[in-house]
Amino acid sequence: xxxxxxxxxxxxxxxxxxxxxxxxxxxxxxxxxxxxxxxxxxxxxxxxxxxxxxxxxxxxxxxxxxxxxxxxxxxxxxxxxxxxxxxxxxxxxxxxxxxxxxxxxxxxxxxxxxxxxxxxxxxxxxxxxxxxxxxxxxxxxxxxxxxxxxxxxxxxxxxxxxxxxxxxxxxxxxxxxxxxxxxxxxxxxxxxxxxxxxxxxxxxxxxxxxxxxxxxxxxxxxxxxxxxxxxxxxxxxxxxxxxxxxxxxxxxxxxxxxxxxxxxxxxxxxxxxxxxxxxxxxxxxxxxxxxxxxxxxxxxxxxxxxxxxxxxxxxxxxxxxxxxxxxxxxxxxxxxxxxxxxxxxxxxxxxxxxxxxxxxx
Amino acid sequence: xxxxxxxxxxxxxxxxxxxxxxxxxxxxxxxxxxxxxxxxxxxxxxxxxxxxxxxxxxxxxxxxxxxxxxxxxxxxxxxxxxxxxxxxxxxxxxxxxxxxxxxxxxxxxxxxxxxxxxxxxxxxxxxxxxxxxxxxxxxxxxxxxxxxxxxxxxxxxxxxxxxxxxxxxxxxxxxxxxxxxxxxxxxxxxxxxxxxxxxxxxxxxxxxxxxxxxxxxxxxxxxxxxxxxxxxxxxxxxxxxxxxxxxxxxxxxxxxxxxxxxxxxxxxxxxxxxxxxxxxxxxxxxxxxxxxxxxxxxxxxxxxxxxxxxxxxxxxxxxxxxxxxxxxxxxxxxxxxxxxxxx
Numbered sequence: 001x002x003x004x005x006x007x008x009x010x011x012x013x014x015x016x017x018x019x020x021x022x023x024x025x026x027x028x029x030x031x032x033x034x035x036x037x038x039x040x041x042x043x044x045x046x047x048x049x050x051x052x053x054x055x056x057x058x059x060x061x062x063x064x065x066x067x068x069x070x071x072x073x074x075x076x077x078x079x080x081x082x083x084x085x086x087x088x089x090x091x092x093x094x095x096x097x098x099x100x101x102x103x104x105x106x107x108x109x110x111x112x113x114x115x116x117x118x119x120x121x122x123x124x125x126x127x128x129x130x131x132x133x134x135x136x137x138x139x140x141x142x143x144x145x146x147x148x149x150x151x152x153x154x155x156x157x158x159x160x161x162x163x164x165x166x167x168x169x170x171x172x173x174x175x176x177x178x179x180x181x182x183x184x185x186x187x188x189x190x191x192x193x194x195x196x197x198x199x200x201x202x203x204x205x206x207x208x209x210x211x212x213x214x215x216x217x218x219x220x221x222x223x224x225x226x227x228x229x230x231x232x233x234x235x236x237x238x239x240x241x242x243x244x245x246x247x248x249x250x251x252x253x254x255x256x257x258x259x260x261x262x263x264x265x266x267x268x269x270x271x272x273x274x275x276x277x278x279x280x281x282x283x284x285x286x287x288x289x290x291x292x293x294x295x296x297x298x299x300x301x302x303x304x305x306x307x308x309x310x311x312x313x314x315x316x317x318x319x320x321x322x323x324x325x326x327x328x329x330x331x332x333x334x335x336x337x338x339x340x341x342x343x344x345x346x347x348x349x350x351x352x353x354x355x356x357x358x359x360x361x
Numbered sequence: 362x363x364x365x366x367x368x369x370x371x372x373x374x375x376x377x378x379x380x381x382x383x384x385x386x387x388x389x390x391x392x393x394x395x396x397x398x399x400x401x402x403x404x405x406x407x408x409x410x411x412x413x414x415x416x417x418x419x420x421x422x423x424x425x426x427x428x429x430x431x432x433x434x435x436x437x438x439x440x441x442x443x444x445x446x447x448x449x450x451x452x453x454x455x456x457x458x459x460x461x462x463x464x465x466x467x468x469x470x471x472x473x474x475x476x477x478x479x480x481x482x483x484x485x486x487x488x489x490x491x492x493x494x495x496x497x498x499x500x501x502x503x504x505x506x507x508x509x510x511x512x513x514x515x516x517x518x519x520x521x522x523x524x525x526x527x528x529x530x531x532x533x534x535x536x537x538x539x540x541x542x543x544x545x546x547x548x549x550x551x552x553x554x555x556x557x558x559x560x561x562x563x564x565x566x567x568x569x570x571x572x573x574x575x576x577x578x579x580x581x582x583x584x585x586x587x588x589x590x591x592x593x594x595x596x597x598x599x600x601x602x603x604x605x606x607x608x609x610x611x612x613x614x615x616x617x618x619x620x621x622x623x624x625x626x627x628x629x630x631x632x633x634x635x636x637x638x639x640x641x642x643x644x645x646x647x648x649x650x651x652x653x654x655x656x657x658x659x660x661x662x663x664x665x666x667x668x669x670x671x672x673x674x675x676x677x678x679x680x681x682x683x684x685x686x687x688x689x690x691x692x693x694x695x696x697x698x699x700x701x702x703x704x
Contacts, residue, residue, distance in 0.1 A: 095572075097565070097568060099564075099565035099568070100565070100568075100569060102565075103565065137537070140540075149535050150535045150536075152533065152534075152535060158527050164511070164540045164541075164542055164543065165540075166537075166540075167537045167538070167540060169535070169536075169537065170536050170537065171535075171536060174535075191510060192465045192467055192468075192510065195465060195508055195510060195543075196465060196468070196508075199463060199508060288474075288475035288476075290474055290475050290478035291471055291474060291475055334467070334471070336465070336467045336468045336470070336471045337471050337475075339464065339468040339471060339472070340468065340471035340472045340474065340475040341475070343457075343460070343462050343464070344462075
C-alpha cells in the first residue's frame with residue numbers, strides 16, 4: 001500500500017488510516033506489505049518551481065517490504081513501532097528527538113531507527129519535522145546576529161569574548177525577527193577552526209556571522225543556514241579542509257544528501273561558495289609544502305566516489321576540478337596548516353583577502 | 362595497605378605566562394650547562410612525573426600522582442624523536458606565551474610539521490609530547506597556551522555573570538543549554554537558588570530533562586559532560602561546589618561499568634590527567650541507576666548483555682586503587698553484581 005502526499009496538517013489522519021489498514025490486513029490473516037518509493041540522484045538536475053535545482057528524483061520504482069523475509073519483517077516492525085510513536089506525538093502535540101525514540105525500545109531499533117524514519121518520510125512524502133521529530137543541534141553560531149527564540153532575544157555577538165559560540169536553535173518555527181548587521185556568513189567545517197576564529201575575535205573585526213556544523217552537519221544547522229540565507233540574503237562562504245570529506249560536507253550544504261532526499265529542497269543552500277583551502281593557496285600565502293599530507297586509502301576511495309557523482313561535475317565543475325587536482329597529486333591540505341605559517345594568518349589575512357579578492361569558487 | 366613513607370603529592374600549576382617561560386628558561390640553562398661541562402659532557406635527559414598506577418596515591422580527596430619520576434633520555438633507544446618533540450612543544454609554547462596567543466593541538470601539530478617534518482608523523486605523537494611537557498614543567502596545558510574545547514552543558518537555576526558584565530540565566534534558555542566554557546579563567550560570578558546539583562551522563566537524558574524543564578519543577582542545576590567529562594566540566598562542577606557548599610551533588614548514570622567509571626572520574630579524578638585533575642574532585646553521590654532501581658523499574662527487555670569491553674572495564678575498576686582503598690563497599694558490591702549478572 002502507498003501512503004500518499006501529506007502536509008503536516010493532514011499527516012495524522014493519513015497515518016491513522018494507514019495503521020487501520022495494517023490492522024485490517026492482520027485481522028483478516030492477509031500479508032502485510034508496504035511499498036516505499038525509491039529515490040536516486042538524477043543524471044541531470046531539474047529546476048523546480050521553488051527556484052532551486054533538485055538533484056534527486058523519485059523513481060517509479062517501489063521497494064516492497066513485507067513479512068516474507070526475516071530482514072523485511074524486522075524492518076516492517078521497526079517502522080510500525082516508530083509510526084506508533086509519531087502518531088502519539090502528533091496527537092498530543094509533543095515533540096521528541098531521535099534519541100528519545102531510540103530509548104523507548106533500544107533492542108528493536110538498534111541500527112534501524114534512521115532507516116525507519118526515512119521509510120516513513122518517503123512513504124508519506126513528508127519531512128521529519130512534520131512528524132514532530134526534532135533534531136538536537138550540535139552546530140554553533142556567533143557574530144553579528146540577533147533573533148528571537150520562543151520570545152527571548154538572543155544576541156550572538158555578546159559571546160565573542162569566550163571561545164564557545166551559541167548552540168544553533170533546534171525549533172526553527174520558534175525563531176523569528178532575525179536581524180543582522182553582517183556582510184557575509186562564514187561557514188566553517190570544524191569546531192577547532194571556529195574556536196580559532198572566535199579566539200582571534202574574527203567577527204568583531206569583520207562584520208559577519210560565523211557558523212559551524214562541527215563536521216557533517218545535522219538538520220538543525222542546515223535549516224538554520226537556509227533560514228538565514230532566505231531572510232538576510234547574505235553571501236555564504238564555506239571554509240573547508242582541502243580533502244574529500246571537506247568537499248562532501250560542502251556539497252551536503254549546497255545540494256542536500258541522498259539519505260534525506262525528501263528534505264533536500266527545503267534544506268539546500270545553492271548560493272554557497274567554496275572559499276578554501278586550495279592547492280594554489282600554498283604559493284599565494286607562503287604555506288610550507290611540508291603541511292601537505294598524503295591521502296590515505298579511505299581518502300582515495302572517498303575522492304573517487306565523489307568524483308563519480310555526475311551532478312557534481314555538471315553543477316559545480318570548478319569544485320570537481322579542484323578535488324580532481326588533490327586526487328591526482330595524492331595530497332590533502334587542512335585549514336590548520338595556515339596557522340603553521342604564522343599565528344594570525346588565518347583570521348587577519350587569509351580569509352579577508354580571499355573574500356575581498358573574490359578568490360572563491 | 363601500609364604507607365612506606367610520606368610521599369609528596371604532585372600537582373601541575375596554573376601558572377602565569379611569565380612563570381612558565383621562566384621554568385622553560387631554567388630547563389634550557391641546565392641543558393646548556395651539561396653540554397658545556399668540562400668533563401662528562403652529556404645531553405641532559407628530561408625528568409618527567411611518572412603517570413602510571415604505581416605512582417598514584419589515593420586519599421580522601423581522590424587520586425593524585427606522587428613524586429616518582431622517570432627520565433626521557435635522548436640517547437636511549439627509540440627515545441630520540443620523542444625527546445626532540447617535547448623540546449619542540451616547549452619552544453613553541455614559549456614563543457606563544459611571549460606574544461600572548463593560544464593554539465589548538467592540531468595547529469601545534471602543523472607548526473612542528475612545518476619546521477621539523479621528519480620528527481613527527483601523527484597527531485598522537487604531538488598530544489603525547491604535550492602531556493610530557495606538562496609532566497616536565499608541572500604547568501597545566503592551559504597555562505602553556507593550548508586551547509582546549511569543551512563539550513559539557515549546563516542548565517537550570519543558575520545565573521552566570523561574566524567579567525564583562527553579561528549575565529546568562531541558565532533557566533531561561535529555551536530548549537537549548539549553556540555550553541560550558543573551555544576557558545577556565547574562573548572570573549565569572551555565580552548566583553543560584555537551587556537545592557541540588559544533578560550530574561547526568563548522557564546527552565539524550567539531559568536533553569529530555571531540558572525539554573521537560575525539569576529544573577522548574579525541582580529547583581536544581583543540571584550538568585552533563587556528555588559521557589566521560591572533560592576538564593572544563595569537572596572544573597565547573599568543582600567551582601559550583603565551592604560557591605554553594607550546601608548543595609548536594611547527585612549523579613545519574615547508566616547501570617554499567619562505563620557509568621560507574623564516569624562517576625569515579627568526577628569523584629576521584631583520573632590517572633591520565635593526574636597532574637591537573639585532583640583540584641577538581643567533588644563529593645558526588647550516586648543517585649542512580651542503582652541495583653534496586655534496575656530490578657524494580659526496568660522491564661526485562663531493556664537489558665542488554667555486557668560486551669567484552671564492558672567486562673574488561675569492570676574488572677579494571679574493581680582492581681583499581683580508588684575502589685579498593687576507599688573501601689566504599691556498596692559501590693564494590695554493585696560492581697560485582699553488574700559483573701556477575703552479566704547484565
